[in-house]
Amino acid sequence: MYKENKIVIKQIANPDNPTVGIKYVGAKEYATVKKGRDGKNVTGVDEHALEIVSLPEPEAKKKTAEIKKIRENLEKILGQDLSPDSAFWNDFAIVLEDEITLDPLNPRDQLIERVLIANRYVAPCEEDIENDDRFQNCMFYMHRDEEVLTKKAVRQISEDAATARLYSLNEDNPAKLKIVAAYIFGFDASIDISAEESYVKLREFISIEDDVERKKNVKSFMDAAAKSPEEMITKQILDKAIKKKIITSRGNVYRRGDDIYGNSYEEALEFLSLPEHSGELAYLRKVVDK
Secondary structure: OHHHHOEEEEEOEEOOEEEEEOOOOOOEEEEEOOEOOOOOEOOOOOOOOHHHHOOOOOHHHHHHHHHHHHHHHHHHHHOOOOOOOOHHHHHOEEEEEOOEEEOOOOHHHHHHHHHHHHOOOEEOOHHHHHHOHHHOOOOEEEEOHHHHHHHHHHHHHHHHHHHHHHHHHHHHOHHHHHHHHHHHHOOOHHHHOOHHHHHHHHHHHHOOOOHHHHHHHHHHHHHHHHOOHHHHHHHHHHHHHHHOOOOEEEOOEEEEOOEEEEOOHHHHHHHHHOHHHHHHHHHHHHHHOO
16 A cells, blocks of 8 residues: 555756756755744644635635644644644754655655645645746655556547547548648648648647647647637638738737727737627738738
8 A cells, every 4th residue: 555655755857867866866955844934934734824824715714724634633643733833843854855755644754745845845746846836946846656647647648639639620621620720820721731731730739749848739739629610710810910910919909990909919819709890800801811
């Protein structure tokens, strides 16, 4: 049971040489509790911590009750006062290094995990170092085999679904395939690119080597493929009108002459998508197609 559920603290790899640690091989860090902006010890089990009480309601109330229950349970099992001003924290320290193993069923390891994350010594997972500003300076992250495998499976299923959708469009609806390519890449598919070229470009788009970019591209493709031809053509018309300077933007305000479309590209697209502005869309389509 322990082996399957263990948490391994891993050191992030050097981007230029994955076999070498970001600091050096066998890097160590002496981790103690830090002081928060409120002057209290950051313990990870303080239900009145600034990070908790600053949350919007009802999330703050729910989180407060959850952490209070965790703290009281750990205090009972460990026989320690875990309040932020307790003398317990004066001698609390962890030598942090690569490949430390924590048992999530062990109460002291549960406390160590919460302390390391709350003090930003360790990110909850590797992705959080890149995606969550709170952990961008972390040298270590929590690795769980089961969690990693689940995420990998979900990602693979998404990529397989995108590949299947692309193949389906190529076989059954090459006209829409071209419009999807135009929607994503921002060119006039009916003139600039064939269905075959659209397929190749989109295949490369959803199978790019970089994991982060591939995930974003797969989502972008699936979102575009789910849109109606009318929605995609509206974007194509807007892109053409902007390129030909029929629609201009200054200070993020999109307009045609005195007619304001919105304060962002997204608002301009939404403006042209509304039924009551179908006349304006028809006019733009006629002008950009000249």
